[in-house]
Amino acid sequence: MSGKLKVIAAMSGGVDSAVAAARAVEAGHEVIGVHLALSSNPQKYRSGARGCCTVEDSHDARRAADVIGIPFYIWDMAEQFHAGVVENFLSEYQSGRTPNPCLRCNEKIKFEAVLVRAKALGFDAVVTGHYAITKEVNGVKTLNRAVDPEKDQSYVLAVLTADQISGAIFPLGDTVKDDVRKEAQARGLFVANKPDSHDICFVPSGDNAGWLRERLGSEVGPIVDQNGKELGQHNGAYTFTIGQRRGLNLTVPTPKGEPRYVLSIEPKTNTVVVGTHEALAVNKIVGQPPIWCGPAPELNKVYKGFAQVRAHGEPLPTKYQFDGTHLIADLDQPVFGLATGQALVIYEDDRVVGSATISETF
Amino acid sequence: MAVHSSQIYFDHAATTPMVQPAIDALTAQLLKTGNASSLHSTGRSIRKELEEARESIAKAAGCSAIDVIFTGTGTEADNLAIKGLYWLGAKAGKNIIITSTFEHHAVMDPIKWLQEHEGATVIEIPVSKTGSLDLTALQAAVTQHGAKVAFISIIHANNEIGTVQPIDQVVKIAGGIPVHSDAVQSFGKIDFNFNQLGLTAATISAHKVGGPLGVAALILKKGVNIEPVLHGGGQERDIRSGTFNAPGIIAFASAASNAMIHMQARDAKIRKLKSLLITKVLAAVPDAWVNGQSENSLPGVVNITFPGSDNEGLLLLLDMAGIACSTGSACSAGVHRPSHVLMAIGLTEDETTSSLRFSLGESNTEEEIDKLAAVIASVVEKSKSAANKKVSK
Numbered sequence: 001m002s003g004k005l006k007v008i009a010a011m012s013g014g015v016d017s018a019v020a021a022a023r024a025v026e027a028g029h030e031v032i033g034v035h036l037a038l039s040s041n042p043q044k045y046r047s048g049a050r051g052c053c054t055v056e057d058s059h060d061a062r063r064a065a066d067v068i069g070i071p072f073y074i075w076d077m078a079e080q081f082h083a084g085v086v087e088n089f090l091s092e093y094q095s096g097r098t099p100n101p102c103l104r105c106n107e108k109i110k111f112e113a114v115l116v117r118a119k120a121l122g123f124d125a126v127v128t129g130h131y132a133i134t135k136e137v138n139g140v141k142t143l144n145r146a147v148d149p150e151k152d153q154s155y156v157l158a159v160l161t162a163d164q165i166s167g168a169i170f171p172l173g174d175t176v177k178d179d180v181r182k183e184a185q186a187r188g189l190f191v192a193n194k195p196d197s198h199d200i201c202f203v204p205s206g207d208n209a210g211w212l213r214e215r216l217g218s219e220v221g222p223i224v225d226q227n228g229k230e231l232g233q234h235n236g237a238y239t240f241t242i243g244q245r246r247g248l249n250l251t252v253p254t255p256k257g258e259p260r261y262v263l264s265i266e267p268k269t270n271t272v273v274v275g276t277h278e279a280l281a282v283n284k285i286v287g288q289p290p291i292w293c294g295p296a297p298e299l300n301k302v303y304k305g306f307a308q309v310r311a312h313g314e315p316l317p318t319k320y321q322f323d324g325t326h327l328i329a330d331l332d333q334p335v336f337g338l339a340t341g342q343a344l345v346i347y348e349d350d351r352v353v354g355s356a357t358i359s360e361t362f
Numbered sequence: 363m364a365v366h367s368s369q370i371y372f373d374h375a376a377t378t379p380m381v382q383p384a385i386d387a388l389t390a391q392l393l394k395t396g397n398a399s400s401l402h403s404t405g406r407s408i409r410k411e412l413e414e415a416r417e418s419i420a421k422a423a424g425c426s427a428i429d430v431i432f433t434g435t436g437t438e439a440d441n442l443a444i445k446g447l448y449w450l451g452a453k454a455g456k457n458i459i460i461t462s463t464f465e466h467h468a469v470m471d472p473i474k475w476l477q478e479h480e481g482a483t484v485i486e487i488p489v490s491k492t493g494s495l496d497l498t499a500l501q502a503a504v505t506q507h508g509a510k511v512a513f514i515s516i517i518h519a520n521n522e523i524g525t526v527q528p529i530d531q532v533v534k535i536a537g538g539i540p541v542h543s544d545a546v547q548s549f550g551k552i553d554f555n556f557n558q559l560g561l562t563a564a565t566i567s568a569h570k571v572g573g574p575l576g577v578a579a580l581i582l583k584k585g586v587n588i589e590p591v592l593h594g595g596g597q598e599r600d601i602r603s604g605t606f607n608a609p610g611i612i613a614f615a616s617a618a619s620n621a622m623i624h625m626q627a628r629d630a631k632i633r634k635l636k637s638l639l640i641t642k643v644l645a646a647v648p649d650a651w652v653n654g655q656s657e658n659s660l661p662g663v664v665n666i667t668f669p670g671s672d673n674e675g676l677l678l679l680l681d682m683a684g685i686a687c688s689t690g691s692a693c694s695a696g697v698h699r700p701s702h703v704l705m706a707i708g709l710t711e712d713e714t715t716s717s718l719r720f721s722l723g724e725s726n727t728e729e730e731i732d733k734l735a736a737v738i739a740s741v742v743e744k745s746k747s748a749a750n751k752k753v754s755k
Contacts, residue, residue: 032678037697073678076697120748121675 005124006030007169010110011064011072013057015184015191016129016172018064022187023171024127025068031127033065033072036114038081038105039202060191067188075117077109084108086202093212093238096265097341100156100311101200106130107159107291115167125167132157133173134165135351141166143293145350148176155311158345158355159291209239221270223248226263226279237270243280243337250274261337281334285309287344287356290327297322297353306347307331309338309358320346320353327356370685370730374723375521375547375663381572384617388574391609398606399597408608415615422618423545423566423581424555431580431598432611436546436567437468438591439580442602443542443563444472444515446588448482451512451540458507460485460514460539462495463706466521468565469544470702473515482512491708493525493654501535513540513562519548522690522703522719523654524663526552533560540586546570546578550621551660552629556581568610573617577610628724632661635722635731640664642735647742653704653717662722667709668742671716672749674698679741680718685734688719716749 009021011033024031035058058074065072085104092099115126130153131146143165146152160168172180184192203211218235225231232250234240244262254260260274285307290296297303300323306315307329317332329344338361346353380388396408413427420427433439448459459473463486476482485507487500495516504511514536519526526548533541540562548554550571556564563586567578582588582601590596594603621628643666644650653665668676673689680687690701704714720734 032682071681073674074697075674078697117675117748121679121744 004028004030006122007032007125007127008114008118008123009033009070009127010114010129011035011061012129012197013054013060013064013191013194014129014197015181015189015194016131016177017061018068018129018189018191019180019184019187020127020129020169020171021064021070022068022189024169025070027171029127029169031068031070032123033061033068033070034114035061035072035074036077036081036109037074038077038085038109060194064189064191067190075114077113080113081105081109081202084113089200089202090212090215092341094216094267095341096237096267098241098339099341100343101202102156102311103159103343106157111160111164111168115164119167125169127169127171129172130157130170131172131177132170133350134168134170137294140294143352144173145347145352146170146173150312151177152312154347154350154352155308155313155343155345158293158343158352160293161291162294165293209236212236212239219270221272223250223272223274225260226273226275231260231274234272237265237267237272240265240272242339248272248274277336280336280338282336282338282361283331283334284362285329285331285338285344285358286360286362287327287329287358288325290322290354290356292354293352294354299324303348303353305353306349308345308347309335309342315347318346326359327354368684369681370733371725372685372687372720372722372730372734374726375524375570375660375719375721376688377569377575378572378723379725380569380574380613381617381620383620384568384573384613387616388609388613391612394608396608398608399595408606411612412606412608415612418615419566419579419618422622423549423564424557424559425581426557426584428584428599429556429581431582431602432606433578433580433602434576434604434607436544436565436570436578439565439567439578440466440468440544441472442580442588442591443565443582444469444513445476445591446582446601447513447540447542447563447586448476448480449589450586452480452482456510456512457481458483458485458511460487460500460503460507460511462487462489462516462527464489464493464520464522464703465515465517466544466546469515469517487516489706493520493523493707494658495527495532497528497531497535500532504535504537504539508537508539511539513542515542515544517547518543518545518554518564519552519660519663520654520703521547521663522701523665523707524660524721525654526658526660529559529561547660547663550618550625551662552625562586568614568617571617571621573614574610577607577614579614629661632722632724632726635726635728636662636664638728639720639722639731639734640666642731643738646735646739650742653707653709663719664721665704665717665719667704667713667717668745669713669716670749671742671745673715673718673745675745675748676718676741679744680734680737683737683741685737688721690714690717690719 007029009031011017062072085101089099089101131151132154133144134141145154181192199206222230223232231252240262258276263275264273302319302321307318308315319330340358342358343355344358345355396404398409398412416430417427420430459482477484485503488496516532529543542563544565545554546567549566562583564581569575590601592603650668677689689698700711701714
């Protein structure tokens, strides 16, 4: 996309989206700043690096827009956020999977609800402070890794369709975070030194398990080994994640005294299955539904590429194919402790091919 | 006496430009030194001007000078009246508050606070679809609970839809029960006479009539000794403490006098503009409708629903087209809230978020209304397609 565009800059109140908006203005676009109110009962203040959408964040976003010199509005997306992200988060845990809400937010809110609304109101694209690069290849906009490997967010953007990518602008992909902070300082943006946000924004306490227990209740269930032998008890299977080692409170040791890990979660029987590290090995990953960030691969054709299964995980050499329903990755080397519900993202070098939510592992 | 931007300003009910006599009075006062409570001649000289200002505001509001208690904002005056009258009544065992379903937040929220923290029982009298208080329901509530009612508070002219309430009838029905009325939007725009209406308390504010921000008044009948909210030097009848904002008060008086002098001419001019706005906007968007009624209402306020649209989008697009208007109130984070006023007159939540308030003032022209009429249809269309998607999600 080139030339002067009318764009919406999604401004969280953090340093990245502020610099992204400023760069969009410099690129010659007509930029309108929008802060998304995602909680119907916003926390008043940030506590450390936790949480977003507080009154303080909306104030910071407004002040950044003032400094940049662009109009600023607040869009209430609380209802859509609750339906598309929070409820999905709860139901995924209830089904024994471990969801990634940031991915869902990009998929359902930032590049769906916001982009659709922006386009209906006459805008061409949405600008965000995500660290990723879009490149045009044969007239098609592709999604690629950012230059800063520490900050690269292509993984959480891999839920965007080619159409959505064509309506997205990521001005920060070519810059490392330290330089973004320096640039913010130089631009007079006082959010230059604001801490990065981590954790899940709608769980401001950071106590994920406690938050889930409050909403899903806590029902005592068994912790068993792979043979079904009961080793202990838990207060709600959904608060566990595959690969988890801590917090199991088991009293029966293994014969060799090795640590045990969560292997699977069975929500129907409220059972947590544990075992040794080798039992966590995954060689094959199946995910659905696939989302293609560019052209879809040919049906049943085996390609070579890289799989990534965590936001800042290593790229794992893999063969992959699409069978019409599933995205299937055959890893060259096993990966350990992989939770269903997370995203499988396939890369061809630095280009994101597509993604799928992990439904099965072998 | 101008809006200091190139924007077409249709938000005079939020605040309106200061009028020249008030600007002159304020700037002259800013050059003077003196605390109006001081006993020396410097202080006395400021006090003299301040008391003249009080007398002139009293004249404009149809009350005695001693009834006027200056405050910092209309919200402060409403809080003072509501909490004060409640605590006064509660001492005599009266813990019921009667109010309407479409008060301003500055009245509604302190009443809610009294309900949650001080044991008040609240009776909300409904309003009709055209935005008039249901006097039969009020009569019934007074008949049933009269002896236990601490006070009644009914807005004089609604801030979102502009409809004027029959305060004289309310006072008649109230009998001996004290009545407070928030007259922030009506004072200086339409007839408002505190004594003739028989009110016990009323709220007025400077910046809605061309005075400065940060000064308002509670008109409270002499002898009604309510508890203060702010304790301190006791400057205003021991009911409101704080150093007198002499420049603000004196400029308020200039603005109020100016408003009284020009009321009739202003009323005629602005009503004509409003009627033009309604005709042209409804012609451009045939399924739109006006909320409330345009006859018995404030000259400049009109609230229009554009069905299927979303007022966040409407406001953004109009703002980009250089036109300022309002969607109603927002929370502290800036999120629009569905209007309780529009819900009170029977709109659905969806309809309230499809509504805009245009409020006209002296600075507006027919050309500006033509500019609005030229863009409104396409703005509404775009907003509708954005909103439909939102609703279907």
